[in-house]
Amino acid sequence: MLNNSTLIPLMVVLPLIMAILVNFLHQKDKSVKFISIVSLIVFVFIPVVTLYGVHLFSGHLRTGSFPEISKLLIPDVYMGIVYSYGSVQKILMVVLTIITGFTVLTVLNKKMISGVYIAMIFISLASTSAIMLADDIFNFFVFTEILVVAQVALVIAVQDTKSFKAGFKYMIFGTISGASILLGIALLLGVYGLLNITDLSNAIKAGGQLNPIALSAVSLLTLGWLYESGLFPFHIIKCNMYENAKPEISALLQVQSKFVLVAMAIILFRVFSGFALLKSVMLGFAIFTVVLGSVMALQQVELRKLLSFVAVSQAGLVAVGFGIGTSFAIAAGIFHAINDVLSMAILFFIASFVYDKFKTTKLEELGDGLQVVPLVGFVMLLATLAISGVPPFNSYQSEWRLIQAAAQAGVPELGVLVILLSVATFVAIIKAFFMIFMKPGPKVEVNTEVRGTMFKAIIVILILTCLAIGLFPNIIYDPIYNFVVSLGV
Amino acid sequence: MMFDYILLFAVALSALMAIIQENLYKSIIILTFESFSLAAIFHFLLATDVAAVQAILGAALLPGLFIVALYKTTKGRDE
């Protein structure tokens, strides 16, 4: 676990370098396209070949490895920024890079090749991977701020009034949550004098009972976690971001926010391990999010808004897995995050295709789509089954594990909650499917030059991935479970 | 040593004033004063490099950005 792997920081550094490079060559579309595709292949390739381990930046070892320093009464801590790379990070990185690649491919396919746009996508990829990899709590904070700015830039690139308003709201509350995360870090630094998460968790374990300053740090960091993952008080803002971005961008945004949820919850559990109140508070906010998200999703008459609320409620379901708090439940939550990200990506790509083909996503204006694009309708039906947990697909495995974990933890009501959520999701999305593809509605004009070969390939690949994970879940689930057990939360 | 406390009080007071102030130009001037005295406090708290950066940002960049935004929005008129 202590081989100083040099490939780990490349996952953060290479996207940033590529973003700067692409940003500079602004009008040259051919070179932008070439560089983006090549760098995407590299981004998918790096996490696969990287060995598990930690990377010590600029080679600063632990102080314990220099015995003469003990005269200076320095404890045995890390001295630099540390990135740690485990099995969960590997799986999340592969999924994130693949979906980012699909998003960039659709963006390039739509002839809206802008260097700055691609650069923002790369910066958000870099910051998300840094959030997942960082073992240093301030580095994590910096990249959350960068992620907020990059996401806002991606949303306001639509040049629409609603998107400007959504971006401004997101930034207003982003300053609150960023300041609260920074204050929490500052209070922890003042109490324990450490920034590295491993040392911090050891120090807090040794310290025993948390003092009031550390408790206020817990509450501030919890508020930041709620914002970054779009849970209860922030679900409207996150939903506005999803619905006002271009749908293929929201397919990327929901991946990032769910993975940031997982990464920051793991950080909180590692730092404040064995602090039971934190888990119950997380559980309460997660249940609120699930209820409000699913109830609001049923009310919507606009495809992108509906999918946004479904994505928010599914994020709440992931957080329920963390809130239950047993290692089995946490592993099920992470597994559900991966499955749900894939299914939601399919639905958002289909929304993007519908938006291109029929020039609208209002449900009552659509209809008779199945004659126009039968393949997309069939895949959307499969994706609906997949996201609502119907057996051959992947979400069934994770939701079944969540129900099992809830029953083992002594709260079977949460199992009922999961079943109700999947029922609500199924009803909401099957309504959208009916109104788009089967309803003998008004004759919509069909944009004939949009053939969408790229979209069809992407959604078929993603649904086949969902089916494969559903058939062989242990390939993904067992490494996650071992990682969570090794965390010892 | 008394000067530090006076500066701290000035920072708190000017922050309140910048929020309460109706005229946006005046509130931006007060904000500049607040940011600059905050840089002085950083100096008294033994953080000289941070004080330099804060002074540059607070005295030059921040009011510039605010004045440009204010000119582009209200064209000099008061709301």
Next chain:
Amino acid sequence: MLEKVYEIFHEKMKDKGQGMGIGSALTSEFLMLSFLLIGAILVLRTANSTILGFGALIILGGILFTVPTVFKVEKENTDSINLSSFYVALTLALLFVIFLGGI
């Protein structure tokens, strides 16, 4: 009995879509009530403090007396920035009360 409920929803949703809209509204209403029931059972069963139990009972009774709840939920979840600000401030205060006060 269900026809009466349908009528209530029908005259409550004149402006919005009929038919499938009313059906989804009914579904979300029943979902809301079942979610509330589950939450109340959960809190009453697992909460080791009488304050939370009484609070859950009071909230449950108050909401059960104000059905249909869906429209109120929809009114509370608009895109308004002031409402979101209010909820954020409430959440911050609630977190501090829970973690420092310790319910």
Next chain:
Amino acid sequence: MEPFQVASFMTAGVLIVTGLWALLMMDNILKKIIGANLIGDGANLVLISIGYRPGGFIPEVMHHFHATATPSNYSHLLQFEEFASNASYSLPFALVLTNIVIGASTLSVMLALAVVLYKKYHTLSVQKMFEGDE
């Protein structure tokens, strides 16, 4: 703790509460942005006050300490025992330098968004902007 440290913590609390109030309650969009700036200043002041050590000296004075600190050999640290026991804690300063830059970039993006929203709605009132119909 040093009384000056306590006073600066209280000032930071005043800054943060003022900024939060402006950010949540004010109607003017520029006042909201000023509040965001004040919150960042308060967080910076908290971090700086943590690193303060009364009677200590500034760590940046001893450049040669940083220049000669190589990870391979820390034995020369022994002759800086007096440094290690007297210098102020310089880690928060680096954090604040990062946070100031982040705050400036966020501020500029928010101001740009405010300008664009004004061009759409011809008002600075957030109420009119966000509750007004399209």
